[in-house]
Amino acid sequence: MERITRFTSPTVAWPADDVDTDQVIPARFLKGTARSGWGEHLFADRRYDADGRPRPEFPLNRPEAKGARVLVAGRNFGCGSSREHAVWALQGYGFQAVIALSFADIFRGNALKNGLLPVAVEESTHARLLSAPGSAVTVDLEAQKVTLADGMGASFVIDPFARYCLLNGIDELQFLLGQEEAVAAYERRTGPLSGGIPS
Amino acid sequence: MSEAGPRTLFDKVWASHVVVPATADTPAVLYVDLHLVHEVTSPQAFALLRERGLRVRRPDRTVATMDHSTPTAPRRPGVPIPIPDTEAAAQVSALEANCRDFGISLHALGSERQGIVHVIGPELGLTRPGMTIVCGDSHTSTHGAFGALAFGIGTSEVGHVLATQCLLQSRPRTLAVEMDGRLPPGVTAKDLILALIARIGIGGANGHVIEYRGPAIRALSMEERMTVCNMSIEAGARAGMIAPDDTTFEWVCGRPHAPKGAEWEAAVRSWRTLPTDDGAPFDRTVRVDASALEPMITYGTNPGMGIPIRGTVPDPAGNATLQRALAYMGLQPGEQLLGRPVDVVFIGSCTNSRLSDLRQAASVFAGRKVAPGVRVLVVPGSQQVKREAEAEGLDRIFRDAGADWRESGCSLCIAMNGDRLEAGQYAVSTSNRNFEGRQGAGGRTFLASPLTAAAAAVTGRIADAREMLR
Numbered sequence: 001m002e003r004i005t006r007f008t009s010p011t012v013a014w015p016a017d018d019v020d021t022d023q024v025i026p027a028r029f030l031k032g033t034a035r036s037g038w039g040e041h042l043f044a045d046r047r048y049d050a051d052g053r054p055r056p057e058f059p060l061n062r063p064e065a066k067g068a069r070v071l072v073a074g075r076n077f078g079c080g081s082s083r084e085h086a087v088w089a090l091q092g093y094g095f096q097a098v099i100a101l102s103f104a105d106i107f108r109g110n111a112l113k114n115g116l117l118p119v120a121v122e123e124s125t126h127a128r129l130l131s132a133p134g135s136a137v138t139v140d141l142e143a144q145k146v147t148l149a150d151g152m153g154a155s156f157v158i159d160p161f162a163r164y165c166l167l168n169g170i171d172e173l174q175f176l177l178g179q180e181e182a183v184a185a186y187e188r189r190t191g192p193l194s195g196g197i198p199s
Numbered sequence: 200m201s202e203a204g205p206r207t208l209f210d211k212v213w214a215s216h217v218v219v220p221a222t223a224d225t226p227a228v229l230y231v232d233l234h235l236v237h238e239v240t241s242p243q244a245f246a247l248l249r250e251r252g253l254r255v256r257r258p259d260r261t262v263a264t265m266d267h268s269t270p271t272a273p274r275r276p277g278v279p280i281p282i283p284d285t286e287a288a289a290q291v292s293a294l295e296a297n298c299r300d301f302g303i304s305l306h307a308l309g310s311e312r313q314g315i316v317h318v319i320g321p322e323l324g325l326t327r328p329g330m331t332i333v334c335g336d337s338h339t340s341t342h343g344a345f346g347a348l349a350f351g352i353g354t355s356e357v358g359h360v361l362a363t364q365c366l367l368q369s370r371p372r373t374l375a376v377e378m379d380g381r382l383p384p385g386v387t388a389k390d391l392i393l394a395l396i397a398r399i400g401i402g403g404a405n406g407h408v409i410e411y412r413g414p415a416i417r418a419l420s421m422e423e424r425m426t427v428c429n430m431s432i433e434a435g436a437r438a439g440m441i442a443p444d445d446t447t448f449e450w451v452c453g454r455p456h457a458p459k460g461a462e463w464e465a466a467v468r469s470w471r472t473l474p475t476d477d478g479a480p481f482d483r484t485v486r487v488d489a490s491a492l493e494p495m496i497t498y499g500t501n502p503g504m505g506i507p508i509r510g511t512v513p514d515p516a517g518n519a520t521l522q523r524a525l526a527y528m529g530l531q532p533g534e535q536l537l538g539r540p541v542d543v544v545f546i547g548s549c550t551n552s553r554l555s556d557l558r559q560a561a562s563v564f565a566g567r568k569v570a571p572g573v574r575v576l577v578v579p580g581s582q583q584v585k586r587e588a589e590a591e592g593l594d595r596i597f598r599d600a601g602a603d604w605r606e607s608g609c610s611l612c613i614a615m616n617g618d619r620l621e622a623g624q625y626a627v628s629t630s631n632r633n634f635e636g637r638q639g640a641g642g643r644t645f646l647a648s649p650l651t652a653a654a655a656a657v658t659g660r661i662a663d664a665r666e667m668l669r
Binding site: 016017018020022023026027028030031032033034035045050075076079080081082083084085087102104105106109110113114159160161164172173175176177179180182183186187190 | 215218219223224225226228230239240242243246247251253256267268284286287289290293335336337351352353354355356358359362363364365366367369371401402405406432433435437501519520523613614615619622632634635636637640641
């Protein structure tokens with residue numbers, strides 16, 4: 001896992017509300033068994049027409065979107081299916097963070113486990129981001145702060161343990177594997193058939 | 200929540216699964232009793248185990264099946280089942296190899312217990328009250344109908360559970376949904392959950408575990424409770440739960456993995472301690488009068504965009520999401536959906552593919568024919584549901600009416616297996632998601648109950664099934 005501290009990038013905005021993970025990556029692309037190669041399918045049915053040609057009006061297809069590593073989304077981004085492929089597609093395309101008004105729970109968890117930062121901001125910050133399309137933002141995980149091109153800063157909340165893991169390049173699996181003794185003790189205490197209920 | 204005071208069902212199941220409590224710096228380590236695995240969200244997790252030289256810690260608590268990308272076309276016994284899509288075939292083979300290599304029991308395509316993962320878990324008695332259950336699938340919330348804490352996880356977490364049988368979890372908040380009264384005739388569990396989501400919105404329960412409570416919930420059968428809990432995720436909930444009672448115990452008793460004899464008696468005694476104590480606090484409460492509900496149907500492109508079957512499409516009033524949804528669906532504000540022609544009807548999915556769903560649909564099909572030009576797929580949730588339906592002749596009712604009687608799987612709910620809508624087609628579906636392109640690129644979905652879907656199949660239009668039941 002690579003360490004993440006802070007980065008600066010131009011933004012691209014697609015501020016629609018309730019963008020579900022079927023929009024992020026349609027199910028028909030989920031047949032692969034690898035972790036890579038998902039970026040080309042990101043927002044497939046929004047980005048391309050039925051013949052596979054880029055739709056010029058879609059934000060990611062505009063020339064100024066090239067190189068943007070931060071997506072500005074709307075409310076409840078990533079709702080629906082638990083597919084982690086949605087996160088892999090965003091990262092495969094090149095995104096390092098999604099700034100939104102809010103996130104669906106499973107998507108937020110999946111993003112954090114892969115180092116895609118889900119940054120939830122207040123409406124005022126969101127509005128400023130949208131009023132300056134394409135302008136750069138700095139996302140500082142250590143300080144839990146986004147800084148806009150106009151110098152305005154806003155703090156954001158992020159799960160403290162996920163933040164610790166990302167800052168230090170530790171993955172959660174390593175931490176869980178370290179709990180083996182406690183897990184074995186739990187299993188001895190609860191027994192094989194109990195379904196976790198002390199019998 | 201105080202440990203000593205009255206506790207909710209969720210509090211009890213959570214507390215009994217905490218391996219290491221949360222600290223200021225770390226979330227709780229939560230034990231997983233049952234891990235269900237399918238072909239689409241697991242290959243990368245198994246690859247991670249191989250990369251790191253890890254084993255599956257508890258293969259005996261892990262059960263796999265294949266359902267998402269498997270074909271549902273009718274097949275002949277003893278003949279190998281072709282998977283025309285080579286990528287899907289590779290994914291299915293990968294699951295077979297992973298289960299073999301890591302010692303996991305697999306209900307493979309063609310086996311007599313294969314089916315949609317959320318149908319076979321309960322059916323096999325793997326799903327029991329008080330358990331924690333996870334799966335790389337958001338509709339894992341289904342299993343909450345038994346008083347289990349069951350939720351969907353991503354592939355990274357699938358890897359965590361395979362390797363450690365645990366997850367790092369921060370504690371969700373609780374939402375009590377009090378369902379008063381009784382559902383009127385012709386109004387089903389599907390209508391109840393669609394009505395709730397329409398009311399609180401698709402992000403309305405984000406961060407919460409729902410407990411469905413009240414007389415309308417107590418009166419539901421287990422299969423109806425599964426329909427309700429299944430769609431908890433469509434309101435954004437982490438999970439949905441219903442306290443176990445005699446209805447639950449009767450349903451679980453005698454199933455292949457259910458405890459037997461003295462163990463059964465002991466299990467029921469402990470399960471009776473699970474329901475929420477009187478006065479236990481919830482973070483939020485929503486009340487719904489079930490007796491005032493009507494059959495529901497969605498008009499838009501998320502499950503929260505639902506209206507009563509005789510209602511009209513709302514005016515977006517400047518809401519860009521709604522405007523886009525109506526444009527995609529080809530609908531006008533103020534329009535009634537009733538009477539609108541449909542191209543396809545899908546009866547199936549982890550929401551509505553159990554025996555009672557098929558019986559309800561068959562009650563409408565009996566003595567009627569599928570309307571000309573309408574394609575109807577009836578897809579049982581599992582091979583067992585298929586056998587039971589055939590034993591009571593439901594398959595003949597569907598076939599005689601002109602519907603397609605298929606093999607078990609997710610089918611047209613997720614459109615990964617060849618069953619899909621063509622661009623522009625309208626479908627009435629008993630599944631759980633009407634997102635743009637969910638049932639095929641450009642396809643347009645109306646979510647509804649099996650009764651409403653069957654009524655659409657035989658009339659060729661969106662119809663009020665209550666008129667056919669009289």
